[in-house]
Amino acid sequence: MSTRLKLISTRAARPQAVLDIKGVSQIFRVAQTTCHALENVSFQAGTGELICILGPSGCGKSTLLKILSGFIAPSAGKVALNGLPVFRPGPDRCVVFQEDALFPWLTVAENIAFGLKGRGLGSQSARQETERFLSLVNLEAFADYLPREVSGGMKQRVALARVLILNPKVLLMDEPFAALDAQTREEMQNFLLALWKKLSHTILFVTHDVAEAVTLADRILVMGKNPGRIRHDIAVTLKRPRMRETDDFHHHCKRLYALLRTGDTGGMQSCQNPRMS
Amino acid sequence: MNDRTTPYRLLSWIIPGALIMTWWMVSRCGWLPAYLLPHPEDIAKSGYAYVFGHAEGGPYSGRFVTDVIASLARVALGFSMAAGVGVPLGILSGRLMWMDKLLSVSVNGVRAVPGICWLPLSLIWFGIGMKTTVFLIFLAAFFPIYLNAAAGARAVPAILLQAGAMMGVGRIRGVFAILIPGAMSHLMAGLRLGLGISWAYLVLGELTGVPSGLGAVIMDARMSGHIDVIIVGIVMIALFGQLSDYLLRCLLRCLFKSARRTP
Ligand SMILES: Nc1ncnc2c1ncn2[C@@H]1O[C@H](COP(=O)(O)OP(=O)(O)OP(=O)(O)O)[C@@H](O)[C@H]1O
Numbered sequence: 001m002s003t004r005l006k007l008i009s010t011r012a013a014r015p016q017a018v019l020d021i022k023g024v025s026q027i028f029r030v031a032q033t034t035c036h037a038l039e040n041v042s043f044q045a046g047t048g049e050l051i052c053i054l055g056p057s058g059c060g061k062s063t064l065l066k067i068l069s070g071f072i073a074p075s076a077g078k079v080a081l082n083g084l085p086v087f088r089p090g091p092d093r094c095v096v097f098q099e100d101a102l103f104p105w106l107t108v109a110e111n112i113a114f115g116l117k118g119r120g121l122g123s124q125s126a127r128q129e130t131e132r133f134l135s136l137v138n139l140e141a142f143a144d145y146l147p148r149e150v151s152g153g154m155k156q157r158v159a160l161a162r163v164l165i166l167n168p169k170v171l172l173m174d175e176p177f178a179a180l181d182a183q184t185r186e187e188m189q190n191f192l193l194a195l196w197k198k199l200s201h202t203i204l205f206v207t208h209d210v211a212e213a214v215t216l217a218d219r220i221l222v223m224g225k226n227p228g229r230i231r232h233d234i235a236v237t238l239k240r241p242r243m244r245e246t247d248d249f250h251h252h253c254k255r256l257y258a259l260l261r262t263g264d265t266g267g268m269q270s271c272q273n274p275r276m277s
Numbered sequence: 278m279n280d281r282t283t284p285y286r287l288l289s290w291i292i293p294g295a296l297i298m299t300w301w302m303v304s305r306c307g308w309l310p311a312y313l314l315p316h317p318e319d320i321a322k323s324g325y326a327y328v329f330g331h332a333e334g335g336p337y338s339g340r341f342v343t344d345v346i347a348s349l350a351r352v353a354l355g356f357s358m359a360a361g362v363g364v365p366l367g368i369l370s371g372r373l374m375w376m377d378k379l380l381s382v383s384v385n386g387v388r389a390v391p392g393i394c395w396l397p398l399s400l401i402w403f404g405i406g407m408k409t410t411v412f413l414i415f416l417a418a419f420f421p422i423y424l425n426a427a428a429g430a431r432a433v434p435a436i437l438l439q440a441g442a443m444m445g446v447g448r449i450r451g452v453f454a455i456l457i458p459g460a461m462s463h464l465m466a467g468l469r470l471g472l473g474i475s476w477a478y479l480v481l482g483e484l485t486g487v488p489s490g491l492g493a494v495i496m497d498a499r500m501s502g503h504i505d506v507i508i509v510g511i512v513m514i515a516l517f518g519q520l521s522d523y524l525l526r527c528l529l530r531c532l533f534k535s536a537r538r539t540p
């Protein structure tokens with residue numbers, strides 16, 4: 001596991017692609033207007049990579065994630081997971097939603113075990129798995145609590161555990177920590193990194209928070225809007241664990257802010273948008 | 278939970294208690310003649326005879342068990358048919374546009390007809406007795422059950438269904454593991470309303486001259502001028518209405534986690 005991590009972080013070789021997105025566009029027609037939510041988005045996600053998708057509000061980040069998870073079919077383009085086309089939601093591409101999406105009538109433990117049912121696992125081993133993931137997210141003491149009885153950070157940890165237990169090929173996270181306070185958000189980021197180090201899933205993490213992206217990512221896809229497209233694909237070479245107080249960290253953030261800003265005004269070369277002038 | 282609600286339990290007995298006290302006073306002081314409102318003690322005596330008396334003891338003595346069994350059977354049958362049809366149809370039309378379109382005009386049309394209007398027709402169709410009463414109960418209980426189930430299914434947050442789909446839950450399991458629990462508070466409300474109205478239509482069905490039943494006893498007693506028995510019948514219906522509501526809630530709690538855990 002650790003060797004694989006090193007391989008990615010040093011980027012000695014391109015890791016094998018799990019997720020392959022080719023020329024994805026999404027056009028929404030509402031009343032008389034058409035909205036180009038995404039235009040010609042292409043990228044590949046390698047095994048075990050942690051990719052952040054960073055962009056301003058309304059640039060189509062959630063739309064992209066919905067296409068990858070199979071909730072909506074793109075107007076054009078292809079999405080493939082390990083070479084097979086994606087056309088509906090499934091447990092190989094799990095999502096952690098921004099909003100609270102736990103089942104309010106199930107306890108923490110039952111929520112985590114939910115996806116295991118119907119997988120032909122014996123009740124004994126299902127219970128063991130549940131316990132394992134409960135302790136992985138440090139919630140053993142809260143197994144029998146209902147979602148409304150635990151804090152926002154704990155809820156997101158449950159949301160994480162209930163999908164990790166399904167061993168997805170890709171983990172899609174749509175601003176999962178945006179609703180948390182700054183301190184809890186930082187805790188959750190560290191927590192996610194620790195989990196990732198242990199399990200080394202492939203993660204696509206959507207955020208509009210530059211510092212969050214720099215803290216987490218191997219690679220940042222910077223998006224711009226009108227139409228939504230990927231403007232920059234940046235490797236983050238900062239050593240882990242990353243300290244927010246260091247100059248290097250600030251330097252990275254500054255660079256990203258600059259990229260985001262130029263992306264917005266459309267003044268950069270990388271932005272070729274005929275519709276905007 | 279329980280120790281917190283105990284004082285509130287007492288609270289709910291204040292109004293009935295006060296009513297009975299007032300009634301006592303009114304009869305005591307002779308403000309109302311006994312043929313309009315008998316003394317509570319007389320009613321208690323009639324009630325005792327009705328429930329525990331021997332068949333030879335008087336016109337109504339000892340009829341209770343037959344009446345209650347007859348009435349309970351009618352309510353149980355009519356209500357469970359209404360629930361059996363109303364809940365699935367409601368959930369379907371809450372989630373499926375075409376089902377909703379298919380049913381909405383007909384359901385609203387039939388619902389606009391007061392239940393009493395069906396009485397003559399059902400007497401012709403089914404004759405006097407069990408079938409007519411069950412039909413009326415079914416018809417009356419169906420609408421609150423159906424409408425609440427539909428509203429509940431519609432109100433289940435889309436994100437929960439998406440979460441299910443993402444975890445590989447198929448359509449059938451989705452219905453039982455997500456839709457029904459998610460709509461549980463609506464379902465419960467609909468079923469309880471339906472059960473309540475079942476008792477109302479039980480009396481309507483039994484007013485038509487069936488030999489036994491709590492409604493029949495009330496009608497009988499009016500003919501023979503036993504106002505005390507009328508009141509006993511009313512009290513019995515109130516008691517059994519409450520009791521059945523309580524049992525329904527227990528049953529749902531017993532069967533569904535979501536019913537136990539709705540706040
Ligand atoms: N179902 C839909 N129908 C019509 N338009 C939509 C739909 N979903 C999204 N859009 C449009 O697509 C664009 C991108 O929306 P999206 O939700 O993907 O943005 P986002 O990048 O996730 O923004 P945020 O950071 O605020 O969540 C928006 O202009 C939005 O109006």
Ligand SMILES: [Mg+2]
Nearest residue numbers: 061062063174
């Ligand atoms: Mg979004």
